[in-house]
Amino acid sequence: MGVIAVLILPLLLLGISGLLFIYQEVSRLWSKSAVQNKVVVITDAISGLGKECARVFHTGGARLVLCGKNWERLENLYDALISVADPSKQTFTPKLILLDLSDISCVQDVAKEVLDCYGCVDILVNNASMKVKGPAHKISLELDKKIMDANYFGPITLTKALLPNMISRRTGQIVLVNNIQGKFGIPFRTAYAASKHAALGFFDCLRAEVEEYDVVVSTVSPTFIRSYHVYPGQGNWDASIWKFFFRKLTYGVHPVDVAEEVMRTVRRKKQEVFMANPIPKAAVYVRTFFPEFFFAVVACGVKERLNVPEEG
Numbered sequence: 001m002g003v004i005a006v007l008i009l010p011l012l013l014l015g016i017s018g019l020l021f022i023y024q025e026v027s028r029l030w031s032k033s034a035v036q037n038k039v040v041v042i043t044d045a046i047s048g049l050g051k052e053c054a055r056v057f058h059t060g061g062a063r064l065v066l067c068g069k070n071w072e073r074l075e076n077l078y079d080a081l082i083s084v085a086d087p088s089k090q091t092f093t094p095k096l097i098l099l100d101l102s103d104i105s106c107v108q109d110v111a112k113e114v115l116d117c118y119g120c121v122d123i124l125v126n127n128a129s130m131k132v133k134g135p136a137h138k139i140s141l142e143l144d145k146k147i148m149d150a151n152y153f154g155p156i157t158l159t160k161a162l163l164p165n166m167i168s169r170r171t172g173q174i175v176l177v178n179n180i181q182g183k184f185g186i187p188f189r190t191a192y193a194a195s196k197h198a199a200l201g202f203f204d205c206l207r208a209e210v211e212e213y214d215v216v217v218s219t220v221s222p223t224f225i226r227s228y229h230v231y232p233g234q235g236n237w238d239a240s241i242w243k244f245f246f247r248k249l250t251y252g253v254h255p256v257d258v259a260e261e262v263m264r265t266v267r268r269k270k271q272e273v274f275m276a277n278p279i280p281k282a283a284v285y286v287r288t289f290f291p292e293f294f295f296a297v298v299a300c301g302v303k304e305r306l307n308v309p310e311e312g
Contacts, residue, residue, distance in 0.1 A: 034267040036061040039118045043101060043158065044128035046073040049177065049225050052259035053125055054081060054094070060263070063092040065117050067099035101128045101154025102146055111161030120169060121162050123266055126155040127177045136190040144191045151195035156202050166215045173216040173266060176203045180223045180280055184287040187298060207271060218265045222275040226252025
């Protein structure tokens with residue numbers, strides 16, 4: 001009897017692992033089939049996340065419109081996608097469009113160019129973002145405005161230009177790739193946090209407005225999107241509360257993981273996704289229910305900083 005029990009346990013674990021693997025594969029294939037033949041517009045496609053989103057949507061058979069502000073890098077991305085395309089599967093040649101969302105004056109014309117590509121847009125992935133770090137009194141008002149243009153006015157201008165097409169067709173999905181700082185701010189990132197708060201507020205309101213037209217609005221908010229080769233170090237409780245909190249908070253999410261989550265969000269038509277480890281997730285609730293404690297921890301962190309970051 002004891003021998004049978006010893007044999008059953010490994011077999012049971014093996015069976016569960018097999019079922020999980022099958023589920024993941026089916027889910028992955030289902031995700032990709034959900035965008036087959038769909039017109040997908042990705043802004044800032046030349047960023048780390050933009051490239052990964054382009055890869056997963058292109059593999060899924062989407063008709064891509066890739067936007068970026070550097071033509072050479074767009075062409076490099078185009079070549080990379082074409083070179084890895086599977087001849088046995090139907091894929092479409094991506095279309096490339098120059099777009100700098102911080103230049104609001106050109107967005108309307110670019111939106112017309114986007115619509116001219118295929119006559120419609122099924123999925124808009126608002127991925128473009130500009131970052132800045134520094135004390136508020138050292139950040140110029142001009143830079144504040146530039147950050148707001150790139151992170152708020154740019155995405156909403158493009159969205160407003162493409163939205164009538166979705167409403168008239170009574171179908172479509174708008175995905176905003178935002179940030180944890182749309183939930184709460186972190187010191188020395190005033191302009192960036194303000195723009196992310198504004199963007200989240202706009203798309204939260206828009207979600208309710210366009211529901212009757214069967215247009216889905218989704219937000220995906222990771223902590224930070226780290227570079228491909230940066231991995232977080234190990235934390236410990238020996239440091240101060242702020243250092244432990246901040247170290248955990250800045251553990252970024254890999255671009256590949258975010259791109260896969262964007263694909264799942266599109267397939268499942270999720271309204272809001274928050275990608276973070278338990279510490280940042282807890283911080284959101286602490287900020288909501290225990291604001292005084294949250295502000296005290298943040299203020300403590302500011303006092304501990306020996307080197308004040310400059311505008312950058």
